[in-house]
Amino acid sequence: MNRRAHRSVNHRVNRRTKIAALAVALLVTAGAAGSAVASGDGKGGSREAAALTGTAKLYRPAGDDITFSFDAHLAAKDNKDPQAATGTLRFSHYKGGKGGYAVAKVDCLVTGGKVAVVTGIVTETDVPAFEDKRVGISVHDNGKHDRLGYNWMTREEYEELPPCMSTAPFERTKAGTGDFTVLPWQLDYPTE
Missing domain, CATH: 2.40.128 (Lipocalin)
Structure with missing residues (x-):
């Protein structure tokens, strides 16, 4: 594999890794925000007991x-x-x-x-x-x-x-x- 082909493969792998990492980060953030709203009062505070x-x-x-x-x-x-x-x-x-x-x-x-x-x-x-x-x-x-x-x-x-x-x-x-x-x-x- 020549150098140019190797860089192209690495670029695609790195890009896929970055996209996957970003997707995971977004899912984790959305899940945490959903949990906070579910246990909160809908205004950023916690709901009464x-x-x-x-x-x-x-x-x-x-x-x-x-x-x-x-x-x-x-x-x-x-x-x-x-x-x-x-x-x-x-x-x-x-x-x-x-x-x-x-x-x-x-x-x-x-x-x-x-x-x-x-x-x-x-x-x-x-x-x-x-x-x-x-x-x-x-x-x-x-x-x-x-x-x-x-x-x-x-x-x-x-x-x-x-x-x-x-x-x-x-x-x-x-x-x-x-x-x-x-x-x-x-x-x-x-x-x-």
């Missing part, structure tokens, strides 16, 4: 007006501490001009898939039985058919409720009102 937001009315054929609203969040930095959750939860129940409401400061939030359990200490209410009590509510974010449960079904549960405890989401939301959104908790498991 968990959240429960939205408002809905409960289904009641007798005409009761029962509303639950959530704005509960667990920051990314608190991923391993659900009791560091912040926000508020509100609920009210009225019928025939009678009823009451409560607002609670969130003190725990755990989510898994489309289900959330949130607790909070009541800070504002016109129902004396709720004053300064911890309440627990569960939500199933099921599209247009959201469900909800709450701990005050029995007196024993209402008296002394631990953080992040409630009942199964046994109530149905009123058609057209279920807009709960659950951001699933992504717990980091040890690898060893």
